[in-house]
Amino acid sequence: MTSDYMPRVVDSEVERALRIVGGLVIEGARGCGKTETGRHHAGSVVRLDTDDEAFASARLDPGLVLGGDAPRFIDEWQMEPRLWNRVRQAVDDARQPGRFILAGSATPADDVTRHSGAGRILRLRMRPMSLHESGHSIGAVSLGSLLSGAPGSVCESSLGLPEIAERICVGGWPGLIAHAPEDTFPILDSYLADVARAEIAAFGEDVPRRDPTRVALLIRAYARHISTPATLATIARDTAEEGAPVDPATARAYLSLLERVMVVEEQPAWGSHLRSRDTVRRAPVRHFVDPSLAAAALGAGPTRLLRDPNTFGLLFESLVIRDLRIYAQALGGRVLHHRDSSGAESDAVIVLPDGRWALVEVKLAGAQADAAVTSQAKLAARIDSTRIGPPTARIVVTGGQRGYPHPGGATVVPLGCLGP
Secondary structure, three states, X not given: OOOOOOXXXXXXXXXXXXXXXXXXXXXXXXXXXXXXXHHHHOOEEEEOOOOHHHHHHHHHOHHHHOOOOOOEEEEOHHHOOOHHHHHHHHHHHHOOOOOEEEEEOOOOOHHHHOOOOOOOEEEEEOOOOOHHHHOOOOOOEEHHHHHOOOOOOOEEOOOOHHHHHHHHHHOOOOOOOOOOHHHHHHHHHHHHHHHHHHHHHHOOOOOOOOOHHHHHHHHHHHHHOOOOOOOHHHHHHHHHHHOOOOOHHHHHHHHHHHHHOOOEOOEOEOOOOEOOOOOEOOOOEOOEOOHHHHHHXXXXXXXXXXXXXXXXXXXXXXXXXXXXXXXXXXXXXXEEEEEEXXXXXXXXXXXXXXXXXXXXXXXXXXXXXXXXXXXXXXXXXXXXXXXXXXXXXXEEEEOOOEEEEOOOOOEEEEHHHEEO
């Protein structure tokens, strides 16, 4: 274990996985902290991305890098895809939990993991830091407690709108959280350029004519539709504003690759049974794995966000979704969204494996909490709960500074007070 390690919410998931399965794969975008987390929980380490000798050995025979104290941590394992089956075989032979931790910033093609490893190897998604992990949320209100039916409490957040704008632009990247937005912008801009130029090229075998320039256009167009259910055709059409339109088929292929390198993480729709005849819209809501990437793609710093409340609100919603995903995953839950043809919607629906669920509304301004609670109550009344039961919690997450149990039956929580 490393002495200067910054604890992560995912640590408890890693520890639990190592107790029950032989292999664990930590997947996440480059720079989100997988290496440090893997090293923290490992008995021995090999890094294929920085150790040329180890990489050469793995290319010669993947079995040469498997030896070492357990758990053996193999970083960027997908650089030698044959490692998957060798690890699976070693886990089968040992029949002991906690043998290997693999980490990767890209998902190889399905044929690489055609022997799924089910029951032997568990996959775990890791994201950039939440505000609670980075020390910017006091964590006074626990999402886990709310989802257990506990009432909310009165709390005060120290984050004002200027600080929230900065957190959006800096993001949850462990290597950047202590830096000012003006210093992180060129780094994140370069990150996106590397994704378009190198990372997509490395995993772009399904796109014969991949073009870094067009990938960059698609990333910028995607950022303009952050936190919306924009169709792929709309996003592709938006690239034409810069003079080099990407057709929908190519946009679909590029988007799939952006998902494989874990830069994009979309929010699926939640299906519920409504009393009305309205159909539930199934389009995903568009998000990057961290809102800082959208801000960088848009060239939006904190000052610009404060002058553009609409863009600020959309990026704030994406920030909230990032944190909810981190906290909900530790509970085994998923973060979905709901929107029907009548316009009734919930920015997030958290669903747990035992059937508990919660509605979450996101509002940048704390003054909008009352209206959000009212509209949320109307939506809850529209949902047929005979099969799923009533929501365990109704939550309104704001960019305000005061949290409290609302008399309308919801809990108002500033994002700067929310924790796991």
